[in-house]
Amino acid sequence: MAHEGCAMALPETWVDEVVVSGRGGERRTERVVFGVDGIERARWNLKCSTCTTQRAKAHGALIQCVKxxxxxxxHINCARAGAEEGTGIAYTVVREVEKEVVLLEPAPPSAHAGGAELNLRVLKVIHKTEVEVLCAQHNPVIVASRRASKAESLRADVLALPPLSRIKIHVFSGVFEVTLMRVLEDRRAVEVLWDAGEVREVKWTNIVLGLGVGQIEYVPDANQNAVVRAQSVNAAAGGQRAIAPYPPSPSPVSAQYGAQGQGYASQYP
Structure with missing residues (x-):
């Protein structure tokens, strides 16, 4: 059985009143769904993202995320309920529209007609509801909320970093380990000290959180063939931590290995 609310929202269907005769001969009006046979096949093949059983997922005609x-x-009802229950689905009634219900009739034969022709006869004008649905992934309210939450989480993590701690930053040429000098909260940036003694300001979105100290990657310019990955020598073994210089030298970068087998990056051949 078709729901009136669903029929009013689906593009191909509509609801109209028809006069019917009762058992006692009395005449009354009923609201009937029309246009079901005009629903495109692809719509029947859609699966509802909120229904929990396969049978329910495949039942009925659905509307799709417009992104x-x-x-x-x-399903229309699932989208509406999801929006009301705060699941992240956005269900919006865009506007009320008028559409013509047309009847295809064969055109009268003509001596000049090369083939069968059809005439379009407007039977009536109906009123429908135009709706849009966005899944939680593409709901702009949810997207903005997640972005703000992520930014606030990053801010808290950066403010928790102690001064003079070793951190990783990502720049165009790779990931480097530097010393944090101070956090510039108003500019959403940090001042860092490179091993060469140079102090620079970088956006705190360039900080690589969750990467252990000493795990350094350096990827040279795209015009160079070699890819060098440098990992620090274990401090307990008395090794030196290998830090790629900043900015990287335009000279070719070669990979060298120490006696313990640990790699380090060098700008010298």
Whole structure:
């Protein structure tokens, strides 16, 4: 059985009143769903993203997330309920529209007609509801909330870093280990000291959190063939930590290995 609310929202269907005769001969009006046979096949093949059983997922005609080619789809009632329950789905009534219900009729034969022709006869004008649905992944409110939460989490992590601690930063030429001098909260940046003694300011979005000290990667310019990955020598073994210089020298970078087999980056051949 088709729901009136669903029929009003699906593009191909509508609801209209028809006069029917009761058992006692009395005449009354009923609201009937029309246009079900005009629903495109692809709509029937969609699967509801919120229903929990396979049978329910495949039942009925669905509407699809309007963001690009997003494959997520929903029953009208599921989308509406999801929006009301705060699941992240956005269900919006865009506007009320008028559409013509047309009847295709064969055109009268003509001596000049090369083939069968059809005439379009407007039967009536109906009122429909145009709706849009966005899944939680593409709901702009949810996207903005997640972005703000991520930014606040990063801010808290950066402010928790102690001065003079060793941190990793990511720049165009790779990931480098530097010394944190101070946090510039108003500019959402940090001042860092490179091993060459130079102090620079970098955005705190360039800080690589969660990467252990000593795990340094240096990727040379795209025009160079070699890719050098440098890992620090274990401090207990008395090794030196290998830090790629900043900015990297335009000269070729070669990979060298110490007696213990640990690699380090050198700008000299």
């Amino acid at each position: 690009g080619k997003c494959p997520k789809a929903f």
